Amino acid sequence: MTLPTRTTVRELDPAFAEMAAASFQLAGTGATLTQRERILLNLVADVCEQVLGMPFEMHVRAALDNGLDADDLRELLRFISYDSGYPAALAALARLAEIEREHGLPGPTGQGHHVNADGTGSPLPAAMRAEVRALDPRFADYMDLQSRIRAGMSRISVRERAFATMTVDVLYQTLQESFRAHVGRALGAGVTPDEVRAAVRATATFGMTRTWRALHVLDELLADHEEPRGTGGTRGKRAAVDA
Incomplete structure (x- = not known):
């Protein structure tokens, strides 16, 4: 496999490679997200940003190295297409097929x-x-x-789907109705508030200021979710319904 690696980035600019490596390492610290989950979120971000060159190739390589296959990647693209937009997902699908051909990688089995x-x-x-x-x-x-x-769909778990859609929300800054629903989906699937926060924080490498804004909104949503049911407040009830 000749997909680009960190060495390829160092050859472009050693200082940039060091900066990027340190940033991704810090964003991925802690045991709250699995390596597979972080890779999926990176791929979602690539689709939303239409960053389908070297970064996308590196994330495809990471996915394959960590047990995901061509069918998994296609289900991810099919799943997020309604939030990312079908044209964005189609462009990523075409690029994925091109990468597979260029590097002789196993293609999909046709299972959908x-x-x-x-x-x-x-x-x-x-x-x-x-x-x-x-x-x-x-x-x-x-x-x-x-x-x-x-x-x-069954290849991408409910937890992973929730993280994927939250990532779209952060990158597109759709932090009202859909973000509330997707955070609710995650909490309803048993994801802890710390894990939800980690998923949002993981988007920082794709644009820190958007993550900053999303964390403010997330604080309010988590506070609503934790509001005691006996207080008569409507915010906690609404978050529970969306879950």
Whole structure:
């Protein structure tokens, strides 16, 4: 395999390579996120930023070195396409196939999932669906479709999906409805507040100022989540519903 490595970066600029290595190392410290989770988040960031050159190649290499395969990577791209945008995910899919051809890497086996495009309903929480339908019925239909056609995915865990969508929110700065829902999904799947915070903090290497803003919003969401149920407050109830 001749995919680029840290040595390739050092050859471009030794000082930059040292800076980047120290930054990624610090962002990934602690046992709150697994190596696989950090790699998936790096790939999500590449898609959102459309950074599909050397960084994407390095993250693909890291994914393959840590047990992910071509089918896993394609499910990740299919999963995030509704949040990252289909054009962004398609560009990454085309680049992934190109990398596989260029370096003689194993391609996909053709295993996918059942795309329930012609069905009805949605696995989204009823309260969320009602809120969106009141906003715009046609958009609600689109959201129902997006959730339904992903229901058969199994290669990327619920925890990893929550982290992936939170990463999209941070990079796109969509820190209102969707970020609240995705943080709720993570907490509802048993992710601890410290792990949620670590997932947000891991985005810092892709733009520190966006992470800074997201951490402020996350503090409010976690405070809402921890609000005692007996206080009669509505913020904690809303976070619980979104989970």
